[in-house]
Amino acid sequence: MKLLHIDSSILGIRSVSRALSAQIVEREKTIHPDLTVVYRDLASDAALHLSAAHIAAWSGKALEGAALCCDLELGEEYLTELFEADIVVIGAPMYNFTIPSQLKVWIDRVVVAGETFKYSERGESQTLLPTGKKVIIASTRGNVYQTDTPIAALEHHESYLRSVFSFLGLHDVTVIRAEGLAFGTDVKNAAIRKAQAKIAALVA
Ligand SMILES: Cc1cc2nc3c(=O)[nH]c(=O)nc-3n(C[C@H](O)[C@H](O)[C@H](O)COP(=O)(O)O)c2cc1C
Structure with missing residues (x-):
């Protein structure tokens, strides 16, 4: 069984999402002792932004330089x-x-027509990924984005991730959220404890 672990926070050891994602991985290792983990730290090593050179390479033009070549390989990985x-x-x-x-x-790099999804004749996405994948998101934010509040309209974070994974046919998505992290130590610690309790309650 394989687990892909991705971090993206730029806050290093002070990052709450990094701490929570690591705890999720530990919990999954307990549930699945045969788990193999692949780790990607996107804050220290991410692929390049897509560019005209990528489009040219994908359309069969000669590659421009070693950097692009390595980057295309990274995208394949x-x-x-x-x-x-x-x-x-x-x-x-x-x-x-x-x-x-x-x-x-x-x-x-992973939402790619012809690789991970294709469009039906009616324009709907159809997944090309193997079915049965589980996605767990460690979501952190400074503010609180409760539904039915004015600030909820600014929430393009979890909703975006859910939309992307749903588009790819990944519907088994669990969000472990710690929010209100900018509201002082007590609120922050309570939010983290709540998230940790959800992690402890994760089941197969
Ligand atoms: C560059 C930057 C932008 C941020 N923007 C927002 C934001 O738009 N809304 C919000 O609620 N919190 C925002 N925050 C606060 C973070 O979401 C919060 O500190 C969270 O803990 C970051 O996760 P991390 O601890 O894993 O790095 C921002 C933080 C940084 C560093």
Whole structure:
């Protein structure tokens, strides 16, 4: 059994999403003792943003330089890792109301027509990924984005990730959320404890 573990926070050892995603992985190892883990730290090593050179390479033009060549290989590795993963764990902080750009770069490499999905004649997406994958998101944010409040309209974070995974046919998505992290130590610690309790309650 394989687990793909992705982090994207730029806050290093102070990161809450990194701590929570690591705890999720430990919990999954307890549930599945045969688990093999592949780790990607997108904050320290992410693929390049897509560019005209990528489009040219994909359309069969000669590659421009070693950097692009390595980057295309990295994109292939991202795809293989997603195909092979039974469980995908993502540490996803909110930056400016959405996900970190490093995580968006990963999404740009794995949401690829003809690779992970195709369009039906009616324009709906059809997954090309193996079925049965589980996605667990460690979601962190400074504010609180309760539904039916004015700030909820700015929530393009979990909703975006859920939309992307649903588009790829991945519907088994669990969000472990710690929010209100900018509201002082007590609120922050309570939010983290609540998230940790959800992690402890994860089942196969
Ligand atoms: C660059 C940056 C942008 C942020 N933007 C938002 C935001 O739009 N909304 C919010 O609620 N919190 C925002 N925050 C706060 C983070 O979501 C919060 O600190 C969270 O704990 C970050 O996750 P991490 O601890 O895993 O790095 C931002 C933090 C950073 C560093």
